[in-house]
Amino acid sequence: QKEVEQDPGPLSVPEGAIVSLNCxxxxxxxxxxxxxxxxxxxxxxLLMYTYSSxxxxxxxxxxxxxxxxxxxxxFIRDSQPSDSATYLCAMSGVFTDSWGKLQFGAGTQVVxxx
Amino acid sequence: xxxxxxSPSNKVTEKGKDVELxxxxxxxxxxxxxxxxxxxxxxxxxxxxxxxxxxxxxGLPSDRFSAERTGGSVSTLTIQRTQQEDSAVYLCAxxxxxxxxxxxxxxxxxxxxxxxx
Numbered sequence: 601q602k603e604v605e606q607d608p609g610p611l612s613v614p615e616g617a618i619v620s621l622n623c624x625x626x627x628x629x630x631x632x633x634x635x636x637x638x639x640x641x642x643x644x645x646l647l648m649y650t651y652s653s654x655x656x657x658x659x660x661x662x663x664x665x666x667x668x669x670x671x672x673x674x675f676i677r678d679s680q681p682s683d684s685a686t687y688l689c690a691m692s693g694v695f696t697d698s699w700g701k702l703q704f705g706a707g708t709q710v711v712x713x714x
Numbered sequence: 715x716x717x718x719x720x721s722p723s724n725k726v727t728e729k730g731k732d733v734e735l736x737x738x739x740x741x742x743x744x745x746x747x748x749x750x751x752x753x754x755x756x757x758x759x760x761x762x763x764x765x766x767x768x769x770x771x772x773g774l775p776s777d778r779f780s781a782e783r784t785g786g787s788v789s790t791l792t793i794q795r796t797q798q799e800d801s802a803v804y805l806c807a808x809x810x811x812x813x814x815x816x817x818x819x820x821x822x823x824x825x826x827x828x829x830x831x
Contacts, residue, residue, distance in 0.1 A: 643824050643825055
């Protein structure tokens with residue numbers, strides 16, 4: 601079983617809808633939780649990060665972490681066709697031997713249709 | 715400013731040949747990371763550098779894989795005697811340092827798409 605599980609999709613939504621993405625994980629040592637966006641033939645770019653539990657909002661994006669359930673979510677409000685991409689969750693621990701060693705989910709492909 | 719660059723962008727090689735993949739990190743970034751992304755899979759951590767040293771090589775799939783970094787800047791990932799299962803996109807990332815936010819705020823290059831025939 602992988603440490604980080606993520607449904608690969610594809611997830612198709614109409615423009616303006618809310619996109620809901622999530623990941624589950626098994627390693628309780630994870631403390632940093634990130635969401636990356638990857639356009640086709642490009643490298644991933646960091647969208648959101650959260651340390652430990654809680655919610656974080658940045659414009660149309662909201663990230664949530666529920667450590668008790670080992671479950672993280674990303675919500676995209678008022679989705680636009682330009683949001684069409686693959687969204688990858690990533691996690692890391694706080695101890696020195698795990699610094700920078702991000703564990704990624706498989707990525708969810710999102711398609712926003714006009 | 716300039717982002718992370720990688721070369722070549724595409725590489726087709728025959729099984730058994732050696733290949734070298736190059737990464738130029740963002741200027742001033744001391745930490746550098748290599749990942750592999752296979753079709754339908756997430757990113758798989760391979761190795762990281764802090765300066766020129768690589769404290770953790772545990773992610774390298776086999777002893778056919780090696781990496782070096784010189785001058786605290788450019789890094790080269792070498793795959794010897796390539797196999798078909800090595801076909802993937804190899805991504806390089808850099809960050810300002812290691813520890814806390816410096817670790818996870820990684821900036822990725824566009825990747826090198828390797829195809830082994």
